[in-house]
Amino acid sequence: MAGRCGGRAPPQVRSALLPGEPRPGVTTWEPVTPETVAKEEWLRLVYTDETWMTQFDGRDIDWTDPKPISNATPTSSSTLPSLVVRMLEDLDVQDGMDVLEIGTGTGYSTALMCHRLGSENVTSIETDEGVARRAREALTASGHTPHLLVGDGRVGHPDGAPYDRLVATCGFRNIPPAWLEQVRPGGVILTTLRGWMRSLGLVKLIVTGDSASGWFSEDGPSFMIARQQDAPESLGMVPVPDDGTVRRAVRGPELLTSSGSAFMAQLAAPDARFFSMAVGGGPVSTFLLDSVADSFAVLAPTDGGWQVRQGGPRRLWDAVESAVATWEEYGSPNTTAFGVTVSRDQQAVWLGNPDGPQWALPS
Structure with a gap:
C-alpha cells in the first residue's frame, strides 16, 4: 500500500x-x-x-x-493482518483515489484505507446488519467516518461511482457486472474467485471499458463465499445404484483434494460438490453432484483402480479428467499461469494466455 x-x-x-x-x-x-x-x-x-x-x-x-x-x-x-496488508499493497492506491470495499467485516481493512486515503474516499458495503453496526461503532470510535452501507455487494454503490479501486474481502463465483460499470477504465478490481468445492484464488483485474482482465496470484487466500452466492442447502439427488453409465476412471477421487488438480476440478465442474460414504455396506465411494445441471458422477474402487458411474446432462468426471489432463500437458503450473477475462456476456479463466484453454465461470 x-x-x-x-x-x-x-x-x-x-x-x-x-x-x-x-x-x-x-x-x-x-x-x-x-x-x-x-x-x-x-x-x-x-x-x-x-x-x-x-x-x-x-x-x-x-x-x-x-x-x-x-x-x-x-x-x-x-482476516489475518498480513493478508490484509498484502491485498492493500496489491490494490496500489494513490492519493486522491476513491475505493469501494465489498465486505466491511470488523472494519479493520476499512480503517487502514481511511488512514491512507481519508474517510471521504472510502466506501464499504456489508451484507450483515449486525456486523455493519458493530463496524460503524468501532470505526467511529477510532476516528474514521467512511461511507458505510448495508446491502448486496454484487450491486456495488452506483451513486459513488466511478471508483479507482474495488477490493472484495469475501469470495465470489464470478465478477458482478455492476463492478465493471462502477470502476473507471484503468482501475483495479481485486477479489477472490471461489466455487462451492474450493477457492480458486486472488485475482487482480484491470478494467478497460466494458471488460476487464488480469491474473491470479500465487497462494491466493480462501475467503468465505459471499452469502448471496452460497451453495444451495441441498447437494442434489443421490443416484440409485443402477443410474448412469459406467466406465473405468483414468484418475481417482484424489483429483478433488490435491492442490493443483482440485483447482482444475473446480473450473471443470463449477456447480458441483462432493462427499464420500460407504454404499450398502460396501467400500467408500466418492459422489460428485451438480444440483444445477442435475448431473452426477460416482467413483468406486475396483481391483487396481477406480470406476466411475455418470449421469445427467453433464459428464462431470469426463470434464474433470479432461481439465486435469490439459493442466498436466502445460506442465502442471501453479495459479500464476492462469488469467481471467470478464465482460457483460462472458467470463472465463484461461491458461497461459487469453487464446489458450478456457473454462467458463458460472453465471
Whole structure:
C-alpha cells in the first residue's frame, strides 16, 4: 500500500475494532475478549497474524456475555493482518483515489484505507446488519467516518461511482457486472474467485471499458463465499445404484483434494460438490453432484483402480479428467499461469494466455 501507511497498521487499530473471538476447542469455540484475559495477553492475541472468527451461522454474538459455541459455521471474521496488508499493497492506491470495499467485516481493512486515503474516499458495503453496526461503532470510535452501507455487494454503490479501486474481502463465483460499470477504465478490481468445492484464488483485474482482465496470484487466500452466492442447502439427488453409465476412471477421487488438480476440478465442474460414504455396506465411494445441471458422477474402487458411474446432462468426471489432463500437458503450473477475462456476456479463466484453454465461470 503506497504512502504514509506503508506496511503497518496504525497503532491499536485491530484491538479497537475486534469485539473478541471464540477460540476453537475440540468441538467448541471458546470466547476470548478483553474481559476474559489479561490486557497484555489480549494485545498479544489480537496482533498475532491469525484470522479471528467473529460470527457464526449469521447470528450476532452477545459480546457483553459471550458463551461457548458448538456445531456452528463461521460467517464473519477479521482476516489475518498480513493478508490484509498484502491485498492493500496489491490494490496500489494513490492519493486522491476513491475505493469501494465489498465486505466491511470488523472494519479493520476499512480503517487502514481511511488512514491512507481519508474517510471521504472510502466506501464499504456489508451484507450483515449486525456486523455493519458493530463496524460503524468501532470505526467511529477510532476516528474514521467512511461511507458505510448495508446491502448486496454484487450491486456495488452506483451513486459513488466511478471508483479507482474495488477490493472484495469475501469470495465470489464470478465478477458482478455492476463492478465493471462502477470502476473507471484503468482501475483495479481485486477479489477472490471461489466455487462451492474450493477457492480458486486472488485475482487482480484491470478494467478497460466494458471488460476487464488480469491474473491470479500465487497462494491466493480462501475467503468465505459471499452469502448471496452460497451453495444451495441441498447437494442434489443421490443416484440409485443402477443410474448412469459406467466406465473405468483414468484418475481417482484424489483429483478433488490435491492442490493443483482440485483447482482444475473446480473450473471443470463449477456447480458441483462432493462427499464420500460407504454404499450398502460396501467400500467408500466418492459422489460428485451438480444440483444445477442435475448431473452426477460416482467413483468406486475396483481391483487396481477406480470406476466411475455418470449421469445427467453433464459428464462431470469426463470434464474433470479432461481439465486435469490439459493442466498436466502445460506442465502442471501453479495459479500464476492462469488469467481471467470478464465482460457483460462472458467470463472465463484461461491458461497461459487469453487464446489458450478456457473454462467458463458460472453465471
